[in-house]
Amino acid sequence: MSVTLVKEKYSSKVGEVVLGATAEQGGTRTTTITVGGDSALPFLHFEGETKNRPVIAMEVTDVVPAWNEMIMNQIGDVINDPAAWAKKCVDDFGADLIYLKLNGADPEAENRSPEDCARIVKDVLAAVGVPLIVEGCDDSEKNNEIMAVIAEAATGENLLIGIAEQDNYKSIAAAAMVHKHTLIARSPLDINICKQLNILINEMGLPLNKIVIDPTVAGLGFGIEYVYSIMERARLGALANDKMLSMPIICTVGYEANRCKEAYASNEEFPGWGDLADRSVLWEAVTASGVLQVGASILVMRNPAAVSVVKKNIADMMGK
Amino acid sequence: MLIFGERINGMFTDIGDALRNKDPKPIQYWAVKQQEGGAHYLDVNSGPAIPTHERVEAYEWMVNVIQEVSELPLVLDSTNYDAIEAGLKVCKRPAIINSCPAEQVKIERVFPMAIQYNAGIIGLTMDKKGIPKDAENRVAFAMELVAAADEYGVPMEDLFIDPLILPVNVAQEHAPEVLESLRQVKMLANPAPRTVLGLSNVSQKSPDRNLINRTYMAMAIASGLDAAIMDANDDDLVDVAATCQILLNRSVYADSYLKVFRAR
Numbered sequence: 001m002s003v004t005l006v007k008e009k010y011s012s013k014v015g016e017v018v019l020g021a022t023a024e025q026g027g028t029r030t031t032t033i034t035v036g037g038d039s040a041l042p043f044l045h046f047e048g049e050t051k052n053r054p055v056i057a058m059e060v061t062d063v064v065p066a067w068n069e070m071i072m073n074q075i076g077d078v079i080n081d082p083a084a085w086a087k088k089c090v091d092d093f094g095a096d097l098i099y100l101k102l103n104g105a106d107p108e109a110e111n112r113s114p115e116d117c118a119r120i121v122k123d124v125l126a127a128v129g130v131p132l133i134v135e136g137c138d139d140s141e142k143n144n145e146i147m148a149v150i151a152e153a154a155t156g157e158n159l160l161i162g163i164a165e166q167d168n169y170k171s172i173a174a175a176a177m178v179h180k181h182t183l184i185a186r187s188p189l190d191i192n193i194c195k196q197l198n199i200l201i202n203e204m205g206l207p208l209n210k211i212v213i214d215p216t217v218a219g220l221g222f223g224i225e226y227v228y229s230i231m232e233r234a235r236l237g238a239l240a241n242d243k244m245l246s247m248p249i250i251c252t253v254g255y256e257a258n259r260c261k262e263a264y265a266s267n268e269e270f271p272g273w274g275d276l277a278d279r280s281v282l283w284e285a286v287t288a289s290g291v292l293q294v295g296a297s298i299l300v301m302r303n304p305a306a307v308s309v310v311k312k313n314i315a316d317m318m319g320k
Numbered sequence: 321m322l323i324f325g326e327r328i329n330g331m332f333t334d335i336g337d338a339l340r341n342k343d344p345k346p347i348q349y350w351a352v353k354q355q356e357g358g359a360h361y362l363d364v365n366s367g368p369a370i371p372t373h374e375r376v377e378a379y380e381w382m383v384n385v386i387q388e389v390s391e392l393p394l395v396l397d398s399t400n401y402d403a404i405e406a407g408l409k410v411c412k413r414p415a416i417i418n419s420c421p422a423e424q425v426k427i428e429r430v431f432p433m434a435i436q437y438n439a440g441i442i443g444l445t446m447d448k449k450g451i452p453k454d455a456e457n458r459v460a461f462a463m464e465l466v467a468a469a470d471e472y473g474v475p476m477e478d479l480f481i482d483p484l485i486l487p488v489n490v491a492q493e494h495a496p497e498v499l500e501s502l503r504q505v506k507m508l509a510n511p512a513p514r515t516v517l518g519l520s521n522v523s524q525k526s527p528d529r530n531l532i533n534r535t536y537m538a539m540a541i542a543s544g545l546d547a548a549i550m551d552a553n554d555d556d557l558v559d560v561a562a563t564c565q566i567l568l569n570r571s572v573y574a575d576s577y578l579k580v581f582r583a584r
Contacts, residue, residue, distance in 0.1 A: 191572055192573045195572050196574040199574055199579070200576070237571075242572060243583070245572060
């Protein structure tokens with residue numbers, strides 16, 4: 001007996017966003033990356049097009065991070081040098097783009113000046129040809145200062161800069177607008193705030209195709225189901241022609257997965273959990289592949305071994 | 321919820337005069353103003369302002385002058401199908417034919433035309449004998465129109481069933497029957513046909529027109545109404561349409577939802 005597949009029909013699709021700019025476009029990138037454009041739920045190729053393959057941004061920090069040894073060892077000595085670290089991510093680990101987190105700007109830490117931060121961004125831009133994502137530290141006031149300077153120093157590069165939040169979006173949105181960058185709009189696992197923030201940013205004059213949604217994610221075992229439901233709602237909204245939810249989504253899975261105890265607790269501490277070497281990789285890789293299934297376009301990852309696993313997963317899901 | 325702006329109609333003095341004088345300005349003014357108000361489509365009706373033998377030319381002219389200033393798709397509203405066809409020929413975006421009753425002769429004229437021009441159809445739940453009093457007979461006519469859509473290959477979502485609301489001050493008993501019809505029409509096919517009402521009719525000649533319009537619209541949307549030919553510049557009415565989208569969980573809530581609903 002033949003079975004007819006039930007297919008959903010959608011009236012719209014996810015918006016496309018271009019990251020980076022080549023010399024012709026006013027930047028210095030050797031390639032640009034386009035994300036979004038899907039016209040169905042992820043990887044349901046029989047219902048619609050998954051137009052652009054999800055991409056992996058590897059995380060680089062301006063100060064040596066306190067990550068677990070298994071990740072630190074893979075990165076090696078370059079961990080002291082953001083530019084060399086970024087280059088290794090692209091050349092050796094196959095990163096599609098680089099996510100530079102400027103923790104050193106934090107007034108509670110190194111308290112780097114905006115100019116110092118901008119110089120680091122320029123160094124990384126010089127070291128790699130891929131597009132760049134730049135986020136500041138955990139101090140929103142300081143971020144407004146550094147991102148204004150960075151946005152100007154990298155005018156025309158079409159960086160993906162972050163983050164804009166509901167109570168602090170104007171300064172960074174203006175910086176993105178004036179200096180032609182793309183903006184990350186982060187909401188705290190809240191679909192209503194997610195939509196409202198996109199509306200507010202758009203009202204300032206930043207076009208919808210210059211915004212990427214960061215819905216905030218969680219690691220496997222720490223609320224990823226809720227993340228999934230929020231992202232699914234956004235994706236279904238986009239497919240139903242809700243323009244204010246139609247932006248591609250970025251997920252900071254490396255940060256969230258590696259906060260989970262399962263990703264770093266030793267074998268001795270939890271003998272029943274299996275070997276840490278595998279567990280650490282899997283925790284990040286499974287978190288990443290979970291959010292891929294509900295429409296993540298940009299995965300921000302840390303562990304090179306997990307990146308390798310997820311790259312294969314993406315290729316499999318794309319059917320290539 | 322789709323808003324079909326009702327204002328470009330020869331029954332209104334300014335539009336009637338514009339048609340007689342071939343003055344595009346009032347028509348273009350209302351095209352833009354209704355779009356700003358929140359209209360998704362613009363209903364276009366010459367009314368009696370133009371003699372029957374000049375209507376073909378009039379519809380072609382109206383469509384052209386509207387399209388000079390608005391990107392919105394049109395609802396071509398006439399009992400003269402040659403006039404509608406003249407309009408369809410120059411429409412840049414898929415239009416809607418308004419309207420076709422459940423009468424075989426008219427179905428044979430309208431449904432193939434809809435296919436030819438990739439247009440939607442507003443199907444009226446009435447025949448030569450007029451509008452039924454109850455929901456049962458309205459739904460029976462709707463079924464005939466659904467069957468016609470099936471026969472001619474018109475996609476069900478391109479068929480808008482209009483169960484015909486009458487003024488509440490003279491035909492009060494029709495109001496609940498229309499709500500029941502909306503509920504039942506949605507069960508006639510899967511996917512279901514869409515539904516539409518000429519909303520302002522419900523309040524004809526009543527002093528509290530706006531209140532009656534928006535109260536009835538909220539009730540009708542909850543019963544299955546997908547579109548209304550209505551006053552797109554009655555802000556309170558458009559706000560009710562936007563709020564219904566939220567309360568029926570059809571659109572994700574955001575504090576600025578009223579403003580976003582009007583963005584085109």
